[in-house]
Amino acid sequence: MIPAARSRHPFDPAALHRILLNHYGPSGWWPGESPFEVMVGAVLTQNTAWTNVEKAIANLKAASLLDVVAIHATPSDRLAAHLRPSGYYNIKARRLKNLADMIMGSFDGSLERLFALDARDLRGILLEVNGIGKETADSICCYAAGKLVFVVDAYTRRILSRHGIINGDAGYDDVQQLFEGSLGPDLGAYKDLHAHLVYIGKDYCRSRNPMCGECPLKGSV
DNA sequence: TGCCAGGCCGGGT
């Protein structure tokens, strides 16, 4: 079921994307030099500021630990030491190892083989990994594997909710369908729109102020 | 200074 909308007009994600693109320009997401770096970033950024994630990824690079085999082979406490700046370092070390273990065990360590799965199967496999939930799985599907999977996060919900497009208690998959059902098969739009929503979400309606003065969406959504 | 950041899990009700 699509969540009930209080808005008079049907939600048009492509129009929303055009507004944001016009206002801010291309987002340039996801930062990362390789698909695996994107995957690692997706785990490390869970409830964590990206600036902290960057430090941890730099540590992994400096220690030559930014690949599947190395993470699979490294004890989690040693891995954790490099992850300190990103917070939750013990649990994140475990999560990165769970991910690497899955890729080693089921796909011979090959991201090509993993990404050869179709979007639904890839999402399912990722969700079976302890420490990977829907947002992390979908971020990997979209930004690392290049699948047509739209990423929903807390900001996406908050923004749509404030505009009366969804109810506050709408489920993840419902919100996702709202985008995937309307956006065309345009991977660039999937990537860029989510990125913009996160980007504006930070200072968008942070307080109980229902509408920020400079909101580019005002009157448009 | 306290609050927040691109969540997720496990245990309890």
Add this chain to the structure above:
DNA sequence: ACCCGGCATGGC
């Protein structure tokens, strides 16, 4: 099916 505490660092 929800609800909650825990996980942890760095920036404003």
